[in-house]
Amino acid sequence: MTTPIARIDGLSKSFMVRKSLLSRERIQALDDVSLPLLRGRILALVGESGSGKSTLARLLMKLDTPSGGAIRMDRDGQEVDIATITPVDYYRRVQMVFQDPYASINPRKRVWQIITAALANLGHYDRDTLRKIALRQMEQVGLGAQYLDVFPNALSGGQRQRVCIARALAAEPEILVLDEPLSALDVSIQAQILNLLLELQQRLGLTYLFISHDLAVVRHIADEVAVLYAGRLVEYGSVASVIDTPGHPYTQALVASALGSRQCGQRQVIKGELTMGGGSGLGCGFLPRCPQAAEQCRQQRPAMQRAPQRHVACFQVQLSQEHERIEA
Numbered sequence: 001m002t003t004p005i006a007r008i009d010g011l012s013k014s015f016m017v018r019k020s021l022l023s024r025e026r027i028q029a030l031d032d033v034s035l036p037l038l039r040g041r042i043l044a045l046v047g048e049s050g051s052g053k054s055t056l057a058r059l060l061m062k063l064d065t066p067s068g069g070a071i072r073m074d075r076d077g078q079e080v081d082i083a084t085i086t087p088v089d090y091y092r093r094v095q096m097v098f099q100d101p102y103a104s105i106n107p108r109k110r111v112w113q114i115i116t117a118a119l120a121n122l123g124h125y126d127r128d129t130l131r132k133i134a135l136r137q138m139e140q141v142g143l144g145a146q147y148l149d150v151f152p153n154a155l156s157g158g159q160r161q162r163v164c165i166a167r168a169l170a171a172e173p174e175i176l177v178l179d180e181p182l183s184a185l186d187v188s189i190q191a192q193i194l195n196l197l198l199e200l201q202q203r204l205g206l207t208y209l210f211i212s213h214d215l216a217v218v219r220h221i222a223d224e225v226a227v228l229y230a231g232r233l234v235e236y237g238s239v240a241s242v243i244d245t246p247g248h249p250y251t252q253a254l255v256a257s258a259l260g261s262r263q264c265g266q267r268q269v270i271k272g273e274l275t276m277g278g279g280s281g282l283g284c285g286f287l288p289r290c291p292q293a294a295e296q297c298r299q300q301r302p303a304m305q306r307a308p309q310r311h312v313a314c315f316q317v318q319l320s321q322e323h324e325r326i327e328a
């Protein structure tokens with residue numbers, strides 16, 4: 001049985017944004033999200049732009065603090081709130097690879113310095129040791145020793161992303177947060193980096209939180225999938241159940257618009273725009289765009305419920321499961 005290495009527990013994050021000169025508005029970027037991060041597995045986080053994926057990644061990286069809830073991490077069999085773990089201890093275990101390998105590395109440092117920057121800050125290692133550590137990490141990501149002393153401007157996008165992955169691995173973490181790690185790369189390079197990430201995950205037994213817009217990539221790489229809509233978790237389950245037989249109407253539309261007829265009939269676009277829930281409405285956040293909306297969906301917000309092979313927050317899915325059970 002796979003156990004959670006971390007647990008996202010009722011996590012919420014809101015931001016106050018200026019609406020006009022005199023008024024401000026609260027944006028509920030994440031709203032009461034609970035999810036396990038299973039040890040040694042790849043959890044993909046999907047949802048359209050603005051659904052809260054990066055907010056969750058930033059909270060997991062402790063780059064932001066939650067407005068509510070917590071992230072708990074397994075430490076010697078005890079679950080501890082990550083807020084109580086020191087940065088040095090935490091970033092030894094959790095590291096991140098960002099979307100844009102051009103923006104996320106210091107152009108004035110050499111490759112070995114970029115890879116070992118965090119270790120160098122600890123002050124425990126001399127220059128030779130840091131260079132050896134950098135070399136070992138470069139080997140892991142398929143970068144030759146000839147790149148040790150070069151500056152980033154001499155590297156291609158794919159090579160830069162390999163440097164970013166090597167930098168994340170230098171601390172020998174257990175969890176990697178990957179925020180759209182392929183989307184800034186040429187299509188021809190994406191498959192190479194994807195395969196590298198898969199190979200590293202399997203060889204090192206890493207746990208990934210993998211954020212992506214590309215459901216074909218998610219289908220290829222992930223074990224579990226979590227679907228966010230307007231800051232809320234609407235579906236969670238194994239990749240085979242969520243992508244191949246999506247339950248929530250939003251997941252169905254997302255899969256149909258991304259993968260076309262194979263799973264969900266004709267390729268279609270999701271009608272309407274994402275509007276942030278804001279925590280004020282009574283009903284389901286997907287209501288204005290949902291083709292299956294019923295009266296109950298206006299009155300009440302559906303909670304996550306267990307359905308076969310998944311958890312889903314939709315009354316209609318829960319109702320149809322109920323009918324199937326009665327008829328069987």
Ligand SMILES: Nc1ncnc2c1ncn2[C@@H]1O[C@H](COP(=O)(O)OP(=O)(O)OP(=O)(O)O)[C@@H](O)[C@H]1O
Nearest residue numbers: 015017027029048049050051052053054055056276
């Ligand atoms: N620092 C911030 N200040 C104000 N609002 C923010 C901030 N960070 C995120 N938001 C808002 O929170 C919501 C969720 O944003 P988030 O970046 O997490 O979405 P996302 O799913 O990662 O989108 P994308 O796929 O475009 O990266 C959006 O409405 C966004 O505008």
